[in-house]
Amino acid sequence: MSxxxxxxxxxxxxxxxxxxxLGVMGGGQLGRMFVQAAQSMGxxxxxxxxxVISPAGLxxxxxxxxxYLDEQGLAQLMQRCSAxxxxxxxxxxxxxxxxxxxxxxxxxxxAVGIAQDRIKEKAxxxxxxxxxAPYAVxxxxxxxxxxxxxxxxxxxxxxxxxxxxxxQVRVASRAELSSAWAGLKGVPCVLEQLLPLAxxxxxxxxxxxxxxxxxxxxxxxxxxxxxxxxxxxxxxNMPVALANQAIVAAKNIAEELRYVGVxxxxxxxxxxxxxxxxxxxxxxxxxxxxxxHNSGHYTLDACDVSQFELQVRTLTGLPLAQPxxxxxxxxxxxxGDLWVNGATPCWDQVLALPGVHLHLYGKLMASAGxxxxxxxxxxxxxxxxxxxxxxxxxxxxxxxx
Numbered sequence: 503m504s505x506x507x508x509x510x511x512x513x514x515x516x517x518x519x520x521x522x523x524l525g526v527m528g529g530g531q532l533g534r535m536f537v538q539a540a541q542s543m544g545x546x547x548x549x550x551x552x553x554v555i556s557p558a559g560l561x562x563x564x565x566x567x568x569x570y571l572d573e574q575g576l577a578q579l580m581q582r583c584s585a586x587x588x589x590x591x592x593x594x595x596x597x598x599x600x601x602x603x604x605x606x607x608x609x610x611x612x613a614v615g616i617a618q619d620r621i622k623e624k625a626x627x628x629x630x631x632x633x634x635a636p637y638a639v640x641x642x643x644x645x646x647x648x649x650x651x652x653x654x655x656x657x658x659x660x661x662x663x664x665x666x667x668x669x670q671v672r673v674a675s676r677a678e679l680s681s682a683w684a685g686l687k688g689v690p691c692v693l694e695q696l697l698p699l700a701x702x703x704x705x706x707x708x709x710x711x712x713x714x715x716x717x718x719x720x721x722x723x724x725x726x727x728x729x730x731x732x733x734x735x736x737x738x739n740m741p742v743a744l745a746n747q748a749i750v751a752a753k754n755i756a757e758e759l760r761y762v763g764v765x766x767x768x769x770x771x772x773x774x775x776x777x778x779x780x781x782x783x784x785x786x787x788x789x790x791x792x793x794x795h796n797s798g799h800y801t802l803d804a805c806d807v808s809q810f811e812l813q814v815r816t817l818t819g820l821p822l823a824q825p826x827x828x829x830x831x832x833x834x835x836x837x838g839d840l841w842v843n844g845a846t847p848c849w850d851q852v853l854a855l856p857g858v859h860l861h862l863y864g865k866l867m868a869s870a871g872x873x874x875x876x877x878x879x880x881x882x883x884x885x886x887x888x889x890x891x892x893x894x895x896x897x898x899x900x901x902x903x
């Protein structure tokens with residue numbers, strides 16, 4: 503795309519009845535919130551997802567119900583759309599290459615291909631000059647034998663298709679590593695040294711076709727069983743110098759990729775005084791996600807522009823305004839575990855609390871660990887937001903944080 507701006511609404515000087523239409527590969531909750539943001543700005547939307555009841559497909563103007571590599575489905579998407587984005591990183595690269603050859607497609611197949619593969623991702627991060635956890639690539643029995651003892655204890659992660667804690671195994675010895683790799687069917691993996699963590703945080707940036715880049719302030723995250731549980735977003739959630747370092751690193755990564763779209767970079771904050779802190783510094787990159795991110799959902803309610811509106815703006819070439827946060831915010835993920843014995847959670851009691859914003863994703867079946875929605879609490883101060891979020895957690899049976 504070279505400077506073209508795709509304005510919303512009817513095309514043509516006097517309007518010829520054709521609406522500017524945006525496409526999204528993937529029909530999950532991130533696609534749903536992109537669709538809703540695009541529609542609120544006046545765009546028509548098309549979702550390509552094989553699931554008949556996909557969350558995004560249920561709210562989009564059009565839903566193409568085919569596999570991601572289906573030639574007819576891709577042809578329909580290109581025919582209907584002026585530009586195309588993705589809502590998850592595991593969209594097949596050949597599909598993105600086909601789309602990118604015919605329509606502005608962001609992020610690019612190259613950028614997504616790096617994020618899909620931890621081995622490529624680690625190499626890219628090294629080129630970007632940001633520290634990562636010490637690691638070894640495991641693709642063979644010989645690699646197992648050559649792993650340095652310093653990487654134990656560690657976490658073995660599949661190079662591809664791992665998210666929300668899936669495809670990850672903790673190992674404390676070479677014997678455990680060998681067993682875990684066999685349990686993962688011997689697929690290419692990365693073994694990362696287990697680091698002493700003080701906290702986890704993430705930075706979301708949005709970069710346009712012209713190289714303009716804006717960001718949200720870093721948000722502090724709490725994971726449970728490998729799944730994001732709580733995000734805290736307010737002034738003072740981490741030291742200013744560390745926050746600025748994370749923002750600079752995230753922007754450098756986006757620039758090195760020549761990335762277009764919304765990108766999330768997740769960081770580990772290392773414990774002061776640890777040998778790893780001395781060797782690596784306070785901040786280490788965990789991974790990146792080439793899309794809006796769960797930790798940025800609070801922006802829908804606490805900022806003057808959300809991560810999903812920025813995804814629309816980057817795709818269409820609209821100006822990128824630096825987001826401003828108007829409220830302290832705490833976000834709670836709502837997993838399927840809350841639907842105990844199929845009963846609906848007590849939303850009426852939760853919504854009686856001040857500053858509570860409920861977002862459910864339209865998923866028809868709840869199951870343990872499945873992301874069914876999120877709850878954002880906004881308030882004038884961080885203490886108020888945290889207190890109300892803790893009250894909501896108690897009502898829902900969510901562990902305190």
